[in-house]
Amino acid sequence: MTDPTTLDLSTLRCELPAEAFSSVAPTGADGYAVDGVAALGAVFPATVEEVAAVLRWANARGVAVWPRGGGSKLATGNVPARPGLVLGLERLDRLVDHVPGDLTATMQAGLRLKRLQEMLRPSRQWLPIDPPFVEEATIGGIMAAASVGSRRYGHGGMRDLVLGTTIVLPDGTVARAGGRVVKNVTGYDLMKLYIGSFGTLGVLVECTCKLQPLPLKESVLLLMARELDGACEALRRIRGSCLVPTALDLLNQPALSLLAERANLEPAGETCALLIGLEGTQSELQRSLDEITRRHAGGLSSEWIVLDGLDTTMIWNIIQDFPKVLASFDRPFFLAAASLPVSGLAGFLQAVQDDLRAGGFTPYIYAQAGNGEARLAAFYEAERLEEAAASVRRARQRAVAQGGCLILERAEPAFKQHCETWGEVGGALPIMRALKQQYDPNGVMNPGRFAGGI
């Protein structure tokens, strides 16, 4: 355990070039605090060797290390167990290799997704993911947080796309798993272990991913519905049809209003909406649009909007940046992500919406409904924090009762005292702790932030 007031970075300074201590990001010195816990300092290695040097240094001294990509998802997690040294990956931002004919790319963890997509675009390819935080999200952060977006419905998430990883362990060992080819069962699939591990096992420094050709054409169908129930029923019909949309999102009325305002759309009246992403040839898109609006939308209001081309990008970007949209109001809010079987979604969302409304909160719900993922958010007045936290706990109970789970993605530290971030891990927790012990015996990697207190 390190007393932050006496931590002496001078020995670390001997091991790294001076540039490693000046951030390229415009973040102030106190900008690295996590959940109100101040950072011990920040270091920005530019090579894998430098990452290893930082980790060896910290590991030998029991200094906690907080890996950091674009800094967008640091609100997810338990309040840090102790102050840590920020290990920023923004200088490890190279596209190491891109072979268009192989549809693969190898990149460093600090590379921003947005930049990657720009670099892939001339080859008419993309990494087919659209996780939250359009500007900030880095490849490493997306992996560490298992961050997914709407088009996971059609393209899968990082879990389905990562072919190989390089990780630096706390003792400085650099270890690889997987490879660079699109199909590979050589050795254990440790990539899966790292995706969603929130920096608790080591520092991801590089990965190879499968790519996809850019869609030939894209549309978004915004289908209004009067009630959540009706929208979920239409969703079930679409899901059960032979159509293959790449996104099946659901927005309740407050979330739809926010979207409409940001996108300059005018949805009619008090409605919620299905947001359906379509990709493919012109005839494929036309057929899907016709069939959904004529056959599957029965019972919904007859309103729909079709967006094409750049408008689709705009819509998806707003959805991706929903946490930022909420944060822009400068009021306290929570954001939780529930996962449950699709069949339970309608009942769950209705109950959660009713519960929050009964408490006088305005529930914002936007769901990757096709995958059974729902995000719930609400603003609250500071004095009603406990009530808001209680409603999230009740939402979690409902999700768990359906065989699902609920993770608190964003909330102020005080909120976390009343609503734990992760929920119960279950019987596999001892195995998870043992894995953590193998990777990080000194407990320096993001200590305390993960599920089960890992």
Place this chain on the structure above:
Amino acid sequence: MESASLIQSLEKLLGVEAVTSAADELLVYECDGHTIERALPTAVVFPTTAEQIAEVVRLCHRLRVPFLARGAGTGLSGGALPVEGGVLIEMARMNRVLEIDEVNQVAVVEPGLVNLRLSQAVQGMGLYYAPDPSSQAACTLGGNAAENSGGPHTLKYGVTTNHVLGLEMVLPNGETITCGSRAGRGPGYDLTGLLVGSEGTFGIITKIIVRLTRLPEAYKTLAAVFPSIDAASSTVTEIIGAGIIPAALEMIDHFVLRAVEAYLHLGFPAAAGAVLLIELDGIRDGLDELAERIEAICRQNGSLEVRVAKDDAERALLWKARKEAFGALGRVTRSFYTHDGVIPRTKLPEALRRIYAIVEKHGLGIANVFHAGDGNLHPLVLFDDRKPGDQERALKAGEEILRVCVDLGGSLSGEHGIGLEKREWMPWFFTDQDLELMQRVRSVFNPEGLCNPGKVFPTPGRCVETRPFAKAPNVSA
């Protein structure tokens, strides 16, 4: 521990009819599809419940007897090869579909269920289980999960790990853990993803939650005939380069084609150097357009003929040619040795040229039938097991072929696993640090190494007997 008393204890746990220990009956289990190495267990047990499996494992754990699970034994890397003196847990009687959840498109199954049976069980609902190893009529879902099996349609649909949502597993100490759920993720590490592909070295899978996929409305299946394998290879690159990802993109070389032709009489031109089997699927609209673009690419690359399946029967026939290719080869060669190396797709022509050269150098024959879209090769080294030295040459050629795959930036195995077969070559691909970390992960689950020992990682000295190949097996991925 004496084998007699071990057998007695097992019989007490499971009943006499669920334990096999007679020497002649054990012979059936002395190897899997990797027939080059063999070992005899003390007993084979046939549990019917997860609790029975846990009891057997607890017994083995207490007595320090090695054990492992076996599905249908179709694996080609020796992953289910018994441990001499150990217990083999045969999953044949754990073959129930426990639940089909149509709305959520999920099935809960026991590990001994045959892959194809699941698709058949849900066909009426317009669903299927997407991963389709060529051995799918025989191989089990437990074996698929252990090996992270692939198949021809993985190009678009992914491999087993992309379709497994959760698992129940008996750990080597007899405790049971569950991970994942039909809702997908839960809090904590993604153990499901870690367990799939662990080749039976972490524990015994007793239940699997899998994702079901909606059957496509329509298929478009094309067989394009090329004068050379080079022309077919460039076509593969160009199709992908045009932004089209077919559901399957399979290559059959002229040798395999001749063998297949001899019994299916498809009428492909005698000058054919290679055939590409290309399948598109999805909603009907737009498929013709894509098929036309693919046809144009094939013609630009000098295809001699592009045949489009007119109906389901013709589609089935074309797939029969692909899936039964190994069986067809059994008629024209005494023995063959199959490999499973992967190369980056763009290295296909170079890899194939080098592979042909290796086999020629050793004076052997070669046939190629493989997942071209994935760059997953299945070179079959042909030899005559009666000829002295032929088998050794085949093994040597196989080793050199895998070396080429690794040198070209590929890997040792795309879908068959490392098992016993390729464990000694792991250091070509991974550093000592990489391998050590993997073994530390294994030790979390399997600290005493009783569960499927000797697999995946290089070990000094071998404890199994090496014997000549059996006649070529019929099935493979």
